[in-house]
Amino acid sequence: MTVSPRLPTSIATVCLSGTLPDKLEAASSAGFEGIEIFENDLLTFDGTPGDVRRMCEDLDLAVTIFQPFRDFEAMPEPQRARNLDRAERKFDTMQALGTDLILVCSSVHPAALPEPERAAADFHEMADRASRRGLRVCYEALAWGRHVSRWRQAWDVVRRADHPALGLCLDSFHTLALGDDLGGIAADVPPEKLFFLQLADAPMLSMDALSWSRHHRLFPGQGELPVAPFLAELLAAGYAGPLSLEIFNDEFRAAPSRRIARDGLRSLVWLEEQVGRAPLPAIPALSGIEFVEFAVDAEAAGALGHFVSTLGFRRVGRHRSKEVELWRNGDANLVLNSEADSAAAEHFIQHGPSVCALAFRVDDPARLVARAEALHYSIWSERIGAGESSIPGIRAPDGTLIYLIQETAARPNWENDFHLEAEGQDGGMLGIDHVAQAVPPGMVDSYVLFFRALFGLTPDSPWDLPDPYGLVRSRAFIGGEGCLRLPLNVSESGRTGTGRFVSATAGAGVHHIAFLVRDAAKAVDAAAARAAPLLDIPANYYEDLGARFGLAEDELAMLSRRHLLYDRDASGGVYRHVYTASYRDRFFLEMVERSGGYAGFGAANASIRMAAQRRRDSGADFGGAESS
Amino acid sequence: MTVSPRLPTSIATVCLSGTLPDKLEAASSAGFEGIEIFENDLLTFDGTPGDVRRMCEDLDLAVTIFQPFRDFEAMPEPQRARNLDRAERKFDTMQALGTDLILVCSSVHPAALPEPERAAADFHEMADRASRRGLRVCYEALAWGRHVSRWRQAWDVVRRADHPALGLCLDSFHTLALGDDLGGIAADVPPEKLFFLQLADAPMLSMDALSWSRHHRLFPGQGELPVAPFLAELLAAGYAGPLSLEIFNDEFRAAPSRRIARDGLRSLVWLEEQVGRAPLPAIPALSGIEFVEFAVDAEAAGALGHFVSTLGFRRVGRHRSKEVELWRNGDANLVLNSEADSAAAEHFIQHGPSVCALAFRVDDPARLVARAEALHYSIWSERIGAGESSIPGIRAPDGTLIYLIQETAARPNWENDFHLEAEGQDGGMLGIDHVAQAVPPGMVDSYVLFFRALFGLTPDSPWDLPDPYGLVRSRAFIGGEGCLRLPLNVSESGRTGTGRFVSATAGAGVHHIAFLVRDAAKAVDAAAARAAPLLDIPANYYEDLGARFGLAEDELAMLSRRHLLYDRDASGGVYRHVYTASYRDRFFLEMVERSGGYAGFGAANASIRMAAQRRRDSGADFGGAESS
Missing domain, CATH: 3.10.180.10 (2,3-Dihydroxybiphenyl 1,2-Dioxygenase, domain 1)
Structure with missing residues (x-):
């Protein structure tokens, strides 16, 4: 069996408790190679984005992605123009942070237009502006997005936008919580369009996806969602970016960050074993x-x-x-x-x-x-x-x-x-x-x-x-x-x-x-x-x-x-x-x-x-x- | 405006923390006139049902109802006969407890038959046996009952059974959680068939009714269900029994029983004001x-x-x-x-x-x-x-x-x-x-x-x-x-x-x-x-x-x-x-x-x-x- 190289590991700051420096320190000491900066952690931090970049460099952490705004696409004017201005300001922040990838989730705004071609045009414009600075944009379907809630719909927008600096972000929770899967992704989406992957598990709960997602996510292996088959499908489609954990969990927010970070890394090690990527010594009887x-x-x-x-x-x-x-x-x-x-x-x-x-x-x-x-x-x-x-x-x-x-x-x-x-x-x-x-x-x-x-x-x-x-x-x-x-x-x-x-x-x-x-x-x-x-x-x-x-x-x-x-x-x-x-x-x-x-x-x-x-x-x- | 006499107040032991004597004491000192004995509280108690009756008498509490079993009706033989035997043993307990009313919830048993006429025949038999001892039976639709989940279905069974010792128990949670109401109850159900009423409020949560009911019920006025219109409708239909609280709430189970019992009584006082039954001094500006x-x-x-x-x-x-x-x-x-x-x-x-x-x-x-x-x-x-x-x-x-x-x-x-x-x-x-x-x-x-x-x-x-x-x-x-x-x-x-x-x-x-x-x-x-x-x-x-x-x-x-x-x-x-x-x-x-x-x-x-x-x-x- 050919064993592929391990994919880089990454964790979102929102998984961990404490101040931003605490979180970075915990992620690094657990052995993560990358970090997703959740915007709120930057806003509450009393240093500059440049300070964050230097801290990450000192800790050997790559800033894998920045997630600074919502409700971007398919808005009527003047919000559309304002959103593009806002994007430019966030690009400044990204460059100071030292990351080239911005994550945009599908809009939940009541005024968002139900027009994939408008969303595509907006993303084309955003990606074009990003690419002038050497940056890239990825688009993710939120399970409760207003017009885009499934990855196939997000892919439809990305495909129509047709810009090399625009790709997809997949999230196991948003797909699996709707009972959806990645079936057909290898046939439909070229590997170079698979920009980013967020991994989360969850217990099976019969509640609305929003509350479920915001309070009850878990690390892979702690819950009941079929996260391993999800990852296997994405790897088969050629995904080669980081495995990044994005867990909103009330208890994790309150727990010591080092313990939670260590568990996060373990969950990825285990998950790579499950998909046959990096085998571990088998479990004895x-x-x-x-x-x-x-x-x-x-x-x-x-x-x-x-x-x-x-x-x-x-x-x-x-x-x-x-x-x-x-x-x-x-x-x-x-x-x-x-x-x-x-x-x-x-x-x-x-x-x-x-x-x-x-x-x-x-x-x-x-x-x-x-x-x-x-x-x-x-x-x-x-x-x-x-x-x-x-x-x-x-x-x-x-x-x-x-x-x-x-x-x-x-x-x-x-x-x-x-x-x-x-x-x-x-x-x-x-x-x-x-x-x-x-x-x-x-x-x-x-x-x-x-x-x-x-x-x-x-x-x-x-x-x-x-x-x-x-x-x-x-x-x-x-x-x-x-x-x-x-x-x-x-x-x-x-x-x-x-x-x-x-x-x-x-x-x-x-x-x-x-x-x-x-x-x-x-x-x-x-x-x-x-x-x-x-x-x-x-x-x-x-x-x-x-x-x-x-x-x-x-x-x-x-x-x-x-x-x-x-x-x-x-x-x-x-x-x-x-x-x-x-x-x-x-x-x-x-x-x-x-x-x-x-x-x-x-x-x-x-x-x-x-x-x-x-x-x-x-x-x-x-x-x-x-x-x- | 004619003010009708206050209805007797009652609370289920399951609302309160502690041992059975703690619960009775808390309910009585809060001012309740009646108590529903939840079976588990009797089983864990190291005195006899007669001891419970005497404690209640000393505390001026009427035992309004006993709820000792589930999955009674429409079972194939030999379970049917076994259930009737079991009922006789529970009748013994009721008589020792000094209550004449038994509550039976609609069955959730996978083997229960989908036949209202069978359910009606079983209840006729049970009510007949009960009436020989001067006891009565009431039937309640559980929101997640296998074949009976709405009060109208329970009424259909009670109507078919046609026995004077059999009536309905209504529960605000089970009705309102399904988005149902009591519309038409005055026209369809004679007042003498309205045996019992359980009241519970709850926050609006998008989760399955079972988990919602078992963990998140609240006293009337603490949640968001339209409990007051529910009660008004039932009073208009001629209900004249106790107002009994049945609240499953994880925090109530752990809180001091006296505080919770007092809140329970307050919620009924407030509710009677809301339905114009027993006005309170109006709220000043x-x-x-x-x-x-x-x-x-x-x-x-x-x-x-x-x-x-x-x-x-x-x-x-x-x-x-x-x-x-x-x-x-x-x-x-x-x-x-x-x-x-x-x-x-x-x-x-x-x-x-x-x-x-x-x-x-x-x-x-x-x-x-x-x-x-x-x-x-x-x-x-x-x-x-x-x-x-x-x-x-x-x-x-x-x-x-x-x-x-x-x-x-x-x-x-x-x-x-x-x-x-x-x-x-x-x-x-x-x-x-x-x-x-x-x-x-x-x-x-x-x-x-x-x-x-x-x-x-x-x-x-x-x-x-x-x-x-x-x-x-x-x-x-x-x-x-x-x-x-x-x-x-x-x-x-x-x-x-x-x-x-x-x-x-x-x-x-x-x-x-x-x-x-x-x-x-x-x-x-x-x-x-x-x-x-x-x-x-x-x-x-x-x-x-x-x-x-x-x-x-x-x-x-x-x-x-x-x-x-x-x-x-x-x-x-x-x-x-x-x-x-x-x-x-x-x-x-x-x-x-x-x-x-x-x-x-x-x-x-x-x-x-x-x-x-x-x-x-x-x-x-x-x-x-x-x-x-």
Whole structure:
């Protein structure tokens, strides 16, 4: 396969927060080669366009395009003449900025004339004036343009105008949001007329294109639009200019510019892989979560050990050279790390006792590390003692580590770093079923890219979970043919369990670990015998459950006696699960039994769980006469 | 005019945050007479339905309706039989809860049959079973129902079923969201078939009805749907049941339940006025802002006095009995209140130096007080000295006071409470042009109701203002034929100027006061001579201004030299305005000149102002070579 050279990357200043110098600095340090100057960022800047050019030169950023006005074409006089005068003044600015390309979007002006030949004549005149200064003009169809909303209409105007200094700008959002595509572009448009390309993804939302575009755009790979096929079509038509990101997103505007810029560059690296332009090391096969590691101090290690022991975990090993304990129940492993001067210690200082790492089982850790590096994620290797195994780790967006463990039929290498003291009693645990993370609203899309571009996880459909104090939005990312399940929860409200967790732990990430068991009823009985702090579920829940699923009385009694929650999917798959109260308001545990191919997470029961947790945390159990 | 008795008020538990007991308590203390039990609130509750009934009895709340299931009608067997069994179990619950009415929404089940006669037969059977227990059933068309989405279709089913225990539930959202109305209901539906009414408003959004309904409903008067004509039509058709609010709103779910419940009751009081059912004291004429009052201590009074003196304000009086100063410039008045044991002192303790009151000029303060009382807003009267004037105040949602000053041609009464020391020099100020408030996201709708229902202000179209660190949404409320202008700003991001203000002041409200001047250029020159901390505006802004409006070079130079911002509307109205830097990051001032009927706020310039403020606050002026 012939690999074509990478196309230059570019990003619009409107994607990033801060002042213009902040934005340029963030784009450059993320590795972008070009920048689109959005006019508002120039107008609010207290230096000259020449200052901007010099800053860009210092940062090795090309000014790929300037987008200084709207509503240019097909206006009646005297606006037409005034618009051409205005263009001349903008050409001055472009020359001072050091860019040769101006972007003009299709007019939304109510007075614009519905005459392609008039628009063409205006653009011919503009392009002619531009070319006298060595500048070029490109025309883009806005999805809500008054007379031109599709790229074929914009092309019709450009074709009629017939000027070498005039070409097309394509924008994936404006085309894909209308359900349109680039079909036929290679046949109809000569490559030299494809001046510029703006790339944006978006979630599928049923709202007007204008609001959708202005508030909800995302980087490619973060949304649901077919951006890769769009790019492939354009490349096949001979496009050879920059790949430029133009994202209007309320959260990006408010987020730290460096994180957003890095995500932007990653999205382009990923996109070039998707179109076969610049392959990355392929995603290895994932086969589950080998262990979850907690950052603790000695006190928290004791308390946490006691907490998990009520679910049947036993300490089975101590690390050969570090203050690290291994706890185990069947095939579920927990690591309690209180070693000073480690990544865990750093995590503990920032977040208190919390999960600092997840270990994924992978068939080729080295290849995944190479992929992470290509996507500019940072790699971490813990300091190790002589003869101990080195486990590579990748930093997740919140700083948590993802360790990569070589999948093996035999006893895995990392266990050799421990003095194994005891075998875990078999509490029936089959492994770690899923690990849910709570993230602040502005972090979700960084995670989406991390999970999807790096690990190839696929997003499940989203759920709204009604906490008593606000909605929690939840979306699970699934990999390894279902053996890796990572729900991501986010809440705008600081009063929900999710919101409280995020502020209490400074965004520690993991707030819920679910263990897979063979028999939930048995597991509950064993846990109850160990005085595990299981959540009480109200009788009303079981009343309704009986009515909803037509369960037999004895099954209902079995569930209700054990405070087991129950769900059943359309094809008869069943989920039985039980929750613990939260450990110091920081995280909680779950035991789940799946049968019949049930693939969800019992989302229908989430509000029951959240209300029960809140009641337990606040000690506000209702003491009604009939309820005892 | 015959005034009919008020209809009983009711609210659905889903409108409010917290546990079921919290919700009942909030609804009762707001003054509701009835409650709709949303099933999820019962399922998550750890007492029995009988406990709920007793709590409601203790709180004088009738359980108006229970809404325990969906997808009932027109299902093939065996689901049909199972659904009827399920209904029996829900009837048990209803009887325990003490309600006789069950709500069933039109089915969204993919397997539901498209046969109105089947649906009618199922409902006949259900109603028959219900009536044997003295219960009733009502059927509601969901806007996204599979086969029944309009009330006329639901009525068709109810009519065919022809059972006295079966009737209709109407919902303003489901009808109005589809652009439908109740036209013909009086002719077609006998009053005894109108069992129940759910009321909800919403903003006009172009999105699918399901998302719109689940996340964006509002109380009547907070949105844009024609809820009052809807209710009028239903009353004309003979509806005599409760007015029940059913609002799904993400912010309400997260807000304190008592505030939301109070707003809900207010919305019904207002709605009954709108339909002429229970008139309120009419809204008096408003004619502007008489003064703005700051809560300060002695130190802040000195610093703030100095700050406003740079805009030409002078201290013209001291209060006869309190630590209160009056500052004046022309017709603009500022009051600096450092009196201990006052509303201002309380405000100062909570928010630091900030605006604690606005005084509106009103032609009938007593009538407005009576209206406020009828709408359950609280009234405040400051402790006064002998012979001093008593000014009634109304508490705004954030605790700020709105004083009501009798409009008069002569010198107003309140001035007599001051020893007037000097007349204000005429700095050309014509008065207070507008006062902008910054509120946290969850507070906006409380303000909308306060402004609209109590003062009759009308909302202007909303604006998105791009702060360098996130979007600020702004919407102005206008009254007194334009002489009262109150923009309301809100930002999801804590990093914007608005967000920072809200956290720094604990939501003090007012963060920007604009004074109307005759001649902005003169006002700037005078302020500059007094070393007022006016904001620097970048040269790039004036470059673009010239290109955009085709301004003459000398006008441009005039503006640019003075850092005056400029806007022009479609009909040639012009706005010239200038901003100060912020006072201790807490608020800032503006001087504005309006001509030719300009009615806006220069929103197009907001991003320029916000970037300049941020630059000034951070001391990060760009020191480029050409920029000095």
